[in-house]
Amino acid sequence: MEHSTLHQAHGTFASYTLGFVISIALTLAAFALVAGHILAGGTLVFALVGLAVAQLFVQLLFFLRLGKGTKPYWDLSVLYFALLIVIILAAGSLWIMQNLNYNMMQMSSEEKDAYMIDQ
Known part of the structure; x- marks a missing residue:
């Protein structure tokens, strides 16, 4: 064997x-x-x-x-792909949070509280 x-x-x-x-x-x-x-x-x-x-x-x-x-080339390819996915997730999360912040800043604190309670 x-x-x-x-x-x-x-x-x-x-x-x-x-x-x-x-x-x-x-x-x-x-x-x-x-x-x-x-x-x-x-x-x-x-x-x-x-x-x-x-x-x-x-x-x-x-x-x-x-x-x-x-095959170290494939190891690096997988690492680069994982890094790309992490960057996309982090950038997308920051973009969403920035947009939420922009949209919520136009309300007063009472309006924000009422909106959050309604949701």
Whole structure:
């Protein structure tokens, strides 16, 4: 009986452990920045976004094994499609909320309350 060689390579225990340790370190760094009031304002937001992007790459490389399979092109295609869907959903949600805000701002607070109760 032969074993199939068509499956993708799985990560080793060491690579999963390293990815887990890096993820925990990035999470604790973000928590320390916020809880310790080390940074403030725009600098804090910039640092948190940087840590979030680093966390994203750690997750993609160590756990999803992006680019390590037999066909990394397809992995990237699926990732790009998922990213496109997320962008469409986020942009559509923001567009709807902006339109709702515009349409509701023309009413007084009493009119808004009455409208919400009627609905």
